[in-house]
Amino acid sequence: MRFARLGAVGAEVPVVVDGDRILDLRGLTADVDGAFLARGGAQAAREALAAGTLPELPGAGTLRVGAPIARPSAVYCIGMNYAAHAAESGSAPPERMVMFMKSPNTVVGPDDDVAIPRGSVKTDWEVELGVVIGRRASYLGSHEEAAASIAGYVIADDLSERDWQLAESGGQWSKGKSAPGFCPTGPWLVTPDEVDAHDVRLRSWINGEPRQDSRTSDLIFGIEEIVLQLSQVLALEPGDLVLTGTPEGVALSGRFPYLVAGDVAELEIDGLGRQRHRFTEAAVTASEASA
Numbered sequence: 001m002r003f004a005r006l007g008a009v010g011a012e013v014p015v016v017v018d019g020d021r022i023l024d025l026r027g028l029t030a031d032v033d034g035a036f037l038a039r040g041g042a043q044a045a046r047e048a049l050a051a052g053t054l055p056e057l058p059g060a061g062t063l064r065v066g067a068p069i070a071r072p073s074a075v076y077c078i079g080m081n082y083a084a085h086a087a088e089s090g091s092a093p094p095e096r097m098v099m100f101m102k103s104p105n106t107v108v109g110p111d112d113d114v115a116i117p118r119g120s121v122k123t124d125w126e127v128e129l130g131v132v133i134g135r136r137a138s139y140l141g142s143h144e145e146a147a148a149s150i151a152g153y154v155i156a157d158d159l160s161e162r163d164w165q166l167a168e169s170g171g172q173w174s175k176g177k178s179a180p181g182f183c184p185t186g187p188w189l190v191t192p193d194e195v196d197a198h199d200v201r202l203r204s205w206i207n208g209e210p211r212q213d214s215r216t217s218d219l220i221f222g223i224e225e226i227v228l229q230l231s232q233v234l235a236l237e238p239g240d241l242v243l244t245g246t247p248e249g250v251a252l253s254g255r256f257p258y259l260v261a262g263d264v265a266e267l268e269i270d271g272l273g274r275q276r277h278r279f280t281e282a283a284v285t286a287s288e289a290s291a
Contacts, residue, residue, distance in 0.1 A: 001046055002188040003032045003152070005070070006063040009109075012070075015057055016045055017188060022060035023049065032189060033070035034239025037134040037151045042191055066109045068154055068189035069132055072241045075102040075183060076230060077128075077158060079173065081220050081245025088253035097221050097229050100173040102158070106183035107241065110275030114159065114181040115282045116261050122162035123259040123279070126246035127204040127212050127267040129197060130154040131223060132189055137236040143224035149236065150227065152191045155202075155269045157184045157277070158243050162252050185241070187273045195271035197223060202247065205266040211256060214247030221245075 005012035006022070014025040014032045028044055029036040048054050079098035080086040086093045108114070116123050134151025158177070165176025199217040203210070221229070226244060230236060251258045259265070261281045268274040 001042060001049070001191045001194065003042075003045070004068050004186065004188050005032055005066040006057070006060055007066065008064060009066070012066040013057060013063075015060065016049060016054060018049060022057045023054035024057040025054065027054070031070045032068060034073065034237055037132070038136070038238035042134070042151065064109060065111055065187050067107045067185040068187065069107075069185070069239055069241065071104050071107055072239045073104065073237045075104055075107065075241045075243065076234075076236075077102055077177065077243040078221060078226055078245045082214060082218050082247040083220060084214075084218075084248035085246055085250070088248050088250070093220055097226065099230070100177065102174065102183055102243075103178035106178055106181065107185050108181045108183065110155065110184050110186040110273075111277055112181065112184060113278050113280045114184065115280050116259065117161055117179040118282045120161045120163075120179075121258065122251070124160045124162055124251045125204055125206065125211065125259065125265050125267075126158040126160060126250055127202050127269070128156050128158050128243045128246050129200070129202060129216050129223075129269060129272075130156040130185060131227065131242040131244060133227075133236045133238055133240040133242065135238055137227060137231045140228050140231040143228060146224040146227035146231070147192070150192055150223070151238070152189045153195060153197045153272055154185050154189055154241070155187075155267055155272045155275055156241070156243055157265060157267055157275065158246060159183065162258070184275055184277050187275060190272050200270040200272070202269045203267070204249065206256070206259070207264055208266075212247050212249035216244070218247065219244060
């Protein structure tokens, strides 16, 4: 199934995307969130779809597309998980899985504008396969248990401010990863039965020019291995988002300019849809405007 959330920020309506039809899920749940996933919401939605009891959402085509999951309790990220990206970053492929975190409030809609942070000269894009957790996962014992804990997959742009991440970080990457809007997500949450996420093509474009083009089969640490290893050091909660890493083709490589206001990023993963977001100048605060 393909789940989405449509509407204004803070007032998104949970829906199922069924071909050309957009079906309202509010008869089953108030939102696509961890509680919905944990109580078997995907199966309940599947049964309601089969029974024909989900109404179409009027005017769905005119609504903003929000992130397909409500704000997660955590966003975990795996670094340098494609060998070619590690090389362009000036590093050898990691022997041990590298993990960092983004603030959950970075998760925004796939087509929302993203402000270049004040003072940033190295804002960078990163197309990534995102894994959404469907049940609490702690001390998992096998890849099979890890797979069973996955509710579905999304596209995400793991936006990064490279100076803050690397030069001014004090060794903590999250400093360059958590600016407002730095995790456009969606358009859909796609359940595992709908896509073989282990070998899908992921691509990015900046202002229409190709940047990244790889496949998830090139991951150093695979999807289930990531979830398994994370569960040994933390408890994954339903609705949490895990970003699996980005392939080569980012500005950090030195081959492309960093993002500036007016640029447009487009990201696509086979079976998971496409997102398009424009970069803007950081907004002036009310106190600054009145000064």
